[in-house]
Amino acid sequence: MAKTKPEISHELGSALADQFPIRVYRRRKWEFDRIWGYVIGLSHEWVALQQLSDGVYVDGVTVVRILDVFDVEDLEENRYIERAVKVLGRPDSNFQLGPDATTRDVLSSASRHGKMLGVRFEADSDDPLMIGRVTGFGERKFEMMLINAAGVWATTPTREWYGDVTQVFVGDRYSTALARFGDSYPLSP
Known part of the structure:
Protein backbone atom coordinates (compact mmCIF):
# COMPACT_ATOMS: atom_id res chain seq x y z
CA MET A 1 0.00 0.00 0.00
CA ALA A 2 1.31 3.44 -0.96
CA LYS A 3 2.23 5.81 1.83
CA THR A 4 0.33 9.04 2.38
CA LYS A 5 1.86 12.45 1.69
CA PRO A 6 2.20 13.16 5.47
CA GLU A 7 4.01 9.82 5.95
CA ILE A 8 6.33 10.59 3.00
CA SER A 9 6.99 14.11 4.31
CA HIS A 10 7.76 12.75 7.78
CA GLU A 11 10.28 10.23 6.39
CA LEU A 12 11.91 12.93 4.23
CA GLY A 13 12.09 15.22 7.29
CA SER A 14 13.84 12.48 9.28
CA ALA A 15 16.33 11.96 6.46
CA LEU A 16 16.98 15.71 6.36
CA ALA A 17 17.52 15.94 10.11
CA ASP A 18 19.71 12.84 10.42
CA GLN A 19 21.51 13.12 7.06
CA PHE A 20 21.38 9.46 6.14
CA PRO A 21 21.07 8.30 2.52
CA ILE A 22 17.66 7.39 1.11
CA ARG A 23 16.11 6.13 -2.09
CA VAL A 24 13.02 7.97 -3.34
CA TYR A 25 10.53 6.14 -5.53
CA ARG A 26 8.40 8.25 -7.83
CA ARG A 27 4.84 7.40 -8.77
CA ARG A 28 5.06 6.60 -12.51
CA LYS A 29 7.30 4.50 -14.72
CA TRP A 30 9.47 7.37 -15.89
CA GLU A 31 13.04 6.99 -17.01
CA PHE A 32 14.30 7.96 -13.54
CA ASP A 33 11.76 6.50 -11.18
CA ARG A 34 14.27 5.90 -8.33
CA ILE A 35 16.58 8.56 -6.94
CA TRP A 36 19.31 7.90 -4.37
CA GLY A 37 20.62 10.73 -2.24
CA TYR A 38 20.71 12.87 0.85
CA VAL A 39 17.82 15.23 1.60
CA ILE A 40 19.18 18.79 1.70
CA GLY A 41 15.92 20.74 1.53
CA LEU A 42 12.24 20.14 2.17
CA SER A 43 9.18 22.25 1.50
CA HIS A 44 5.49 21.42 1.65
CA GLU A 45 5.51 20.53 -2.06
CA TRP A 46 9.14 19.74 -3.00
CA VAL A 47 12.14 17.76 -1.74
CA ALA A 48 15.74 18.58 -2.72
CA LEU A 49 18.26 15.76 -2.75
CA GLN A 50 21.99 15.76 -3.17
CA GLN A 51 21.77 12.99 -5.75
CA LEU A 52 23.99 9.92 -5.74
CA SER A 53 24.88 8.31 -9.06
CA ASP A 54 25.95 4.69 -9.06
CA GLY A 55 24.98 4.66 -5.40
CA VAL A 56 28.01 6.55 -4.08
CA TYR A 57 29.02 9.48 -6.33
CA VAL A 58 27.48 12.88 -5.57
CA ASP A 59 26.02 14.16 -8.85
CA GLY A 60 24.39 17.52 -8.27
CA VAL A 61 21.04 18.42 -6.78
CA THR A 62 17.67 17.12 -7.92
CA VAL A 63 14.36 18.51 -6.70
CA VAL A 64 11.16 16.48 -7.10
CA ARG A 65 7.52 17.02 -6.25
CA ILE A 66 6.52 15.22 -3.06
CA LEU A 67 3.15 14.51 -4.70
CA ASP A 68 4.96 12.15 -7.14
CA VAL A 69 6.81 10.23 -4.40
CA PHE A 70 5.13 7.01 -3.29
CA ASP A 71 7.88 5.53 -1.12
CA VAL A 72 11.07 6.45 0.70
CA GLU A 73 13.59 3.75 1.53
CA ASP A 74 15.92 4.39 4.44
CA LEU A 75 19.46 3.37 3.49
CA GLU A 76 20.87 4.24 6.93
CA GLU A 77 21.67 0.58 7.58
CA ASN A 78 23.79 0.42 4.42
CA ARG A 79 27.07 1.65 5.91
CA TYR A 80 28.86 0.91 2.63
CA ILE A 81 27.19 3.95 1.03
CA GLU A 82 28.18 6.27 3.86
CA ARG A 83 31.78 4.98 3.92
CA ALA A 84 32.12 5.30 0.16
CA VAL A 85 30.59 8.80 0.02
CA LYS A 86 32.83 9.93 2.88
CA VAL A 87 35.98 8.79 1.06
CA LEU A 88 34.87 9.89 -2.42
CA GLY A 89 33.64 13.24 -1.12
CA ARG A 90 30.36 14.94 -0.44
CA PRO A 91 30.69 18.62 -1.19
CA ASP A 92 28.66 21.12 0.79
CA SER A 93 25.57 22.20 -1.07
CA ASN A 94 24.33 25.75 -0.77
CA PHE A 95 21.03 24.92 -2.46
CA GLN A 96 18.18 26.73 -0.73
CA LEU A 97 14.61 25.44 -0.48
CA GLY A 98 12.26 27.27 1.87
CA PRO A 99 9.30 25.56 3.59
CA ASP A 100 6.77 27.29 1.32
CA ALA A 101 8.80 26.95 -1.91
CA THR A 102 6.76 27.10 -5.10
CA THR A 103 7.87 25.79 -8.49
CA ARG A 104 9.00 29.32 -9.31
CA ASP A 105 11.13 29.34 -6.12
CA VAL A 106 12.66 25.97 -7.02
CA LEU A 107 13.59 27.20 -10.51
CA SER A 108 14.96 30.45 -9.11
CA SER A 109 17.09 28.66 -6.53
CA ALA A 110 18.37 26.21 -9.15
CA SER A 111 19.25 29.12 -11.45
CA ARG A 112 21.31 30.72 -8.68
CA HIS A 113 22.95 27.38 -7.85
CA GLY A 114 24.39 26.63 -11.30
CA LYS A 115 24.83 27.95 -14.84
CA MET A 116 22.72 25.22 -16.39
CA LEU A 117 19.68 23.37 -15.14
CA GLY A 118 17.45 20.57 -16.27
CA VAL A 119 13.68 20.57 -16.04
CA ARG A 120 11.44 17.53 -16.47
CA PHE A 121 7.81 17.61 -17.58
CA GLU A 122 7.05 13.88 -17.43
CA ALA A 123 3.31 14.10 -16.83
CA ASP A 124 2.08 15.71 -20.05
CA SER A 125 4.93 16.37 -22.43
CA ASP A 126 6.26 14.73 -25.59
CA ASP A 127 9.66 16.26 -24.76
CA PRO A 128 9.95 15.54 -21.03
CA LEU A 129 13.47 16.92 -20.49
CA MET A 130 14.74 20.41 -21.18
CA ILE A 131 18.20 21.70 -20.32
CA GLY A 132 19.25 25.33 -20.38
CA ARG A 133 18.98 28.58 -18.49
CA VAL A 134 15.88 30.27 -17.11
CA MET A 145 16.76 29.24 -23.27
CA LEU A 146 17.44 25.64 -24.25
CA ILE A 147 20.63 23.85 -25.27
CA ASN A 148 20.52 20.54 -27.13
CA ALA A 149 22.61 17.38 -26.69
CA ALA A 150 25.09 18.66 -29.30
CA GLY A 151 25.76 21.77 -27.19
CA VAL A 152 23.90 24.12 -29.54
CA TRP A 153 21.64 26.83 -28.09
CA ALA A 154 18.14 27.57 -29.37
CA THR A 155 17.67 30.97 -30.99
CA THR A 156 14.72 32.01 -28.83
CA PRO A 157 13.51 31.09 -25.34
CA THR A 158 10.61 28.70 -24.81
CA ARG A 159 7.76 29.37 -22.36
CA GLU A 160 6.53 26.64 -20.04
CA TRP A 161 3.88 26.32 -17.31
CA TYR A 162 5.09 26.07 -13.71
CA GLY A 163 2.41 23.46 -13.05
CA ASP A 164 3.90 21.06 -15.61
CA VAL A 165 7.30 20.82 -13.88
CA THR A 166 7.89 17.49 -12.12
CA GLN A 167 11.66 17.64 -11.46
CA VAL A 168 14.48 20.18 -11.54
CA PHE A 169 18.17 19.28 -11.43
CA VAL A 170 21.35 21.33 -11.33
CA GLY A 171 25.07 20.73 -10.87
CA ASP A 172 24.97 17.22 -12.32
CA ARG A 173 27.70 15.94 -14.64
CA TYR A 174 25.59 16.13 -17.82
CA SER A 175 24.36 19.72 -17.54
CA THR A 176 27.75 20.83 -16.18
CA ALA A 177 29.46 19.36 -19.26
CA LEU A 178 26.97 21.15 -21.54
CA ALA A 179 27.67 24.44 -19.73
CA ARG A 180 31.42 23.95 -19.99
CA PHE A 181 31.82 22.52 -23.49
CA GLY A 182 28.68 23.65 -25.34
CA ASP A 183 28.47 26.71 -27.55
CA SER A 184 28.73 30.15 -25.94
CA TYR A 185 25.54 31.31 -24.31
CA PRO A 186 23.79 33.55 -26.89
CA LEU A 187 22.28 36.05 -24.43
CA SER A 188 25.52 36.93 -22.66
CA PRO A 189 26.25 40.68 -22.56
Whole structure:
Protein backbone atom coordinates (compact mmCIF):
# COMPACT_ATOMS: atom_id res chain seq x y z
CA MET A 1 0.00 0.00 0.00
CA ALA A 2 1.31 3.44 -0.96
CA LYS A 3 2.23 5.81 1.83
CA THR A 4 0.33 9.04 2.38
CA LYS A 5 1.86 12.45 1.69
CA PRO A 6 2.20 13.16 5.47
CA GLU A 7 4.01 9.82 5.95
CA ILE A 8 6.33 10.59 3.00
CA SER A 9 6.99 14.11 4.31
CA HIS A 10 7.76 12.75 7.78
CA GLU A 11 10.28 10.23 6.39
CA LEU A 12 11.91 12.93 4.23
CA GLY A 13 12.09 15.22 7.29
CA SER A 14 13.84 12.48 9.28
CA ALA A 15 16.33 11.96 6.46
CA LEU A 16 16.98 15.71 6.36
CA ALA A 17 17.52 15.94 10.11
CA ASP A 18 19.71 12.84 10.42
CA GLN A 19 21.51 13.12 7.06
CA PHE A 20 21.38 9.46 6.14
CA PRO A 21 21.07 8.30 2.52
CA ILE A 22 17.66 7.39 1.11
CA ARG A 23 16.11 6.13 -2.09
CA VAL A 24 13.02 7.97 -3.34
CA TYR A 25 10.53 6.14 -5.53
CA ARG A 26 8.40 8.25 -7.83
CA ARG A 27 4.84 7.40 -8.77
CA ARG A 28 5.06 6.60 -12.51
CA LYS A 29 7.30 4.50 -14.72
CA TRP A 30 9.47 7.37 -15.89
CA GLU A 31 13.04 6.99 -17.01
CA PHE A 32 14.30 7.96 -13.54
CA ASP A 33 11.76 6.50 -11.18
CA ARG A 34 14.27 5.90 -8.33
CA ILE A 35 16.58 8.56 -6.94
CA TRP A 36 19.31 7.90 -4.37
CA GLY A 37 20.62 10.73 -2.24
CA TYR A 38 20.71 12.87 0.85
CA VAL A 39 17.82 15.23 1.60
CA ILE A 40 19.18 18.79 1.70
CA GLY A 41 15.92 20.74 1.53
CA LEU A 42 12.24 20.14 2.17
CA SER A 43 9.18 22.25 1.50
CA HIS A 44 5.49 21.42 1.65
CA GLU A 45 5.51 20.53 -2.06
CA TRP A 46 9.14 19.74 -3.00
CA VAL A 47 12.14 17.76 -1.74
CA ALA A 48 15.74 18.58 -2.72
CA LEU A 49 18.26 15.76 -2.75
CA GLN A 50 21.99 15.76 -3.17
CA GLN A 51 21.77 12.99 -5.75
CA LEU A 52 23.99 9.92 -5.74
CA SER A 53 24.88 8.31 -9.06
CA ASP A 54 25.95 4.69 -9.06
CA GLY A 55 24.98 4.66 -5.40
CA VAL A 56 28.01 6.55 -4.08
CA TYR A 57 29.02 9.48 -6.33
CA VAL A 58 27.48 12.88 -5.57
CA ASP A 59 26.02 14.16 -8.85
CA GLY A 60 24.39 17.52 -8.27
CA VAL A 61 21.04 18.42 -6.78
CA THR A 62 17.67 17.12 -7.92
CA VAL A 63 14.36 18.51 -6.70
CA VAL A 64 11.16 16.48 -7.10
CA ARG A 65 7.52 17.02 -6.25
CA ILE A 66 6.52 15.22 -3.06
CA LEU A 67 3.15 14.51 -4.70
CA ASP A 68 4.96 12.15 -7.14
CA VAL A 69 6.81 10.23 -4.40
CA PHE A 70 5.13 7.01 -3.29
CA ASP A 71 7.88 5.53 -1.12
CA VAL A 72 11.07 6.45 0.70
CA GLU A 73 13.59 3.75 1.53
CA ASP A 74 15.92 4.39 4.44
CA LEU A 75 19.46 3.37 3.49
CA GLU A 76 20.87 4.24 6.93
CA GLU A 77 21.67 0.58 7.58
CA ASN A 78 23.79 0.42 4.42
CA ARG A 79 27.07 1.65 5.91
CA TYR A 80 28.86 0.91 2.63
CA ILE A 81 27.19 3.95 1.03
CA GLU A 82 28.18 6.27 3.86
CA ARG A 83 31.78 4.98 3.92
CA ALA A 84 32.12 5.30 0.16
CA VAL A 85 30.59 8.80 0.02
CA LYS A 86 32.83 9.93 2.88
CA VAL A 87 35.98 8.79 1.06
CA LEU A 88 34.87 9.89 -2.42
CA GLY A 89 33.64 13.24 -1.12
CA ARG A 90 30.36 14.94 -0.44
CA PRO A 91 30.69 18.62 -1.19
CA ASP A 92 28.66 21.12 0.79
CA SER A 93 25.57 22.20 -1.07
CA ASN A 94 24.33 25.75 -0.77
CA PHE A 95 21.03 24.92 -2.46
CA GLN A 96 18.18 26.73 -0.73
CA LEU A 97 14.61 25.44 -0.48
CA GLY A 98 12.26 27.27 1.87
CA PRO A 99 9.30 25.56 3.59
CA ASP A 100 6.77 27.29 1.32
CA ALA A 101 8.80 26.95 -1.91
CA THR A 102 6.76 27.10 -5.10
CA THR A 103 7.87 25.79 -8.49
CA ARG A 104 9.00 29.32 -9.31
CA ASP A 105 11.13 29.34 -6.12
CA VAL A 106 12.66 25.97 -7.02
CA LEU A 107 13.59 27.20 -10.51
CA SER A 108 14.96 30.45 -9.11
CA SER A 109 17.09 28.66 -6.53
CA ALA A 110 18.37 26.21 -9.15
CA SER A 111 19.25 29.12 -11.45
CA ARG A 112 21.31 30.72 -8.68
CA HIS A 113 22.95 27.38 -7.85
CA GLY A 114 24.39 26.63 -11.30
CA LYS A 115 24.83 27.95 -14.84
CA MET A 116 22.72 25.22 -16.39
CA LEU A 117 19.68 23.37 -15.14
CA GLY A 118 17.45 20.57 -16.27
CA VAL A 119 13.68 20.57 -16.04
CA ARG A 120 11.44 17.53 -16.47
CA PHE A 121 7.81 17.61 -17.58
CA GLU A 122 7.05 13.88 -17.43
CA ALA A 123 3.31 14.10 -16.83
CA ASP A 124 2.08 15.71 -20.05
CA SER A 125 4.93 16.37 -22.43
CA ASP A 126 6.26 14.73 -25.59
CA ASP A 127 9.66 16.26 -24.76
CA PRO A 128 9.95 15.54 -21.03
CA LEU A 129 13.47 16.92 -20.49
CA MET A 130 14.74 20.41 -21.18
CA ILE A 131 18.20 21.70 -20.32
CA GLY A 132 19.25 25.33 -20.38
CA ARG A 133 18.98 28.58 -18.49
CA VAL A 134 15.88 30.27 -17.11
CA THR A 135 15.63 33.71 -18.72
CA GLY A 136 12.44 35.00 -17.13
CA PHE A 137 9.78 34.36 -14.52
CA GLY A 138 6.15 35.20 -15.17
CA GLU A 139 3.09 34.78 -13.03
CA ARG A 140 2.14 31.34 -14.40
CA LYS A 141 4.92 30.57 -16.90
CA PHE A 142 8.69 30.83 -17.08
CA GLU A 143 11.04 31.31 -20.02
CA MET A 144 14.00 29.08 -20.66
CA MET A 145 16.76 29.24 -23.27
CA LEU A 146 17.44 25.64 -24.25
CA ILE A 147 20.63 23.85 -25.27
CA ASN A 148 20.52 20.54 -27.13
CA ALA A 149 22.61 17.38 -26.69
CA ALA A 150 25.09 18.66 -29.30
CA GLY A 151 25.76 21.77 -27.19
CA VAL A 152 23.90 24.12 -29.54
CA TRP A 153 21.64 26.83 -28.09
CA ALA A 154 18.14 27.57 -29.37
CA THR A 155 17.67 30.97 -30.99
CA THR A 156 14.72 32.01 -28.83
CA PRO A 157 13.51 31.09 -25.34
CA THR A 158 10.61 28.70 -24.81
CA ARG A 159 7.76 29.37 -22.36
CA GLU A 160 6.53 26.64 -20.04
CA TRP A 161 3.88 26.32 -17.31
CA TYR A 162 5.09 26.07 -13.71
CA GLY A 163 2.41 23.46 -13.05
CA ASP A 164 3.90 21.06 -15.61
CA VAL A 165 7.30 20.82 -13.88
CA THR A 166 7.89 17.49 -12.12
CA GLN A 167 11.66 17.64 -11.46
CA VAL A 168 14.48 20.18 -11.54
CA PHE A 169 18.17 19.28 -11.43
CA VAL A 170 21.35 21.33 -11.33
CA GLY A 171 25.07 20.73 -10.87
CA ASP A 172 24.97 17.22 -12.32
CA ARG A 173 27.70 15.94 -14.64
CA TYR A 174 25.59 16.13 -17.82
CA SER A 175 24.36 19.72 -17.54
CA THR A 176 27.75 20.83 -16.18
CA ALA A 177 29.46 19.36 -19.26
CA LEU A 178 26.97 21.15 -21.54
CA ALA A 179 27.67 24.44 -19.73
CA ARG A 180 31.42 23.95 -19.99
CA PHE A 181 31.82 22.52 -23.49
CA GLY A 182 28.68 23.65 -25.34
CA ASP A 183 28.47 26.71 -27.55
CA SER A 184 28.73 30.15 -25.94
CA TYR A 185 25.54 31.31 -24.31
CA PRO A 186 23.79 33.55 -26.89
CA LEU A 187 22.28 36.05 -24.43
CA SER A 188 25.52 36.93 -22.66
CA PRO A 189 26.25 40.68 -22.56
